[in-house]
Amino acid sequence: MKKFSSIFLIVLGVMIILATSNPLYLMYKENQIQRSLNTTYTITQQDVTKNSLEINNNNIKVIDTPKDNLIHVELLMNGEKLPGSAEVSPAKDGNYTRGFG
Numbered sequence: 001m002k003k004f005s006s007i008f009l010i011v012l013g014v015m016i017i018l019a020t021s022n023p024l025y026l027m028y029k030e031n032q033i034q035r036s037l038n039t040t041y042t043i044t045q046q047d048v049t050k051n052s053l054e055i056n057n058n059n060i061k062v063i064d065t066p067k068d069n070l071i072h073v074e075l076l077m078n079g080e081k082l083p084g085s086a087e088v089s090p091a092k093d094g095n096y097t098r099g100f101g
Contacts, residue, residue, distance in 0.1 A: 045054035051062040061076040070089055075082040 041055055043053065043055050044057075045052075047053070051064070053060045059076075059078055063074045063076060065072045065074075067087070070087045072085065073088055074085040
């Protein structure tokens with residue numbers, strides 16, 4: 001009986017290690033990606049009032065135009081329109097709802 005309980009505890013421990021290894025690996029990869037993004041991209045200027053942002057000497061501007069009960073959102077990078085404009089509905093706090101992009 002004692003041998004059975006010790007084998008059961010060893011198997012249970014191995015199962016717990018196997019179950020937690022993938023989430024721990026993903027957390028490690030997220031930290032690596034964040035460090036890589038921080039070294040690759042530099043935000044030098046951010047102007048929230050004008051909806052513009054400067055990343056690695058590229059000026060990105062958000063143009064939002066109210067259209068009925070939706071908001072038409074376009075992105076400009078260095079003065080040129082990026083493909084993929086979207087119609088988004090405003091949230092209760094006046095910001096955009098999630099899912100744009």
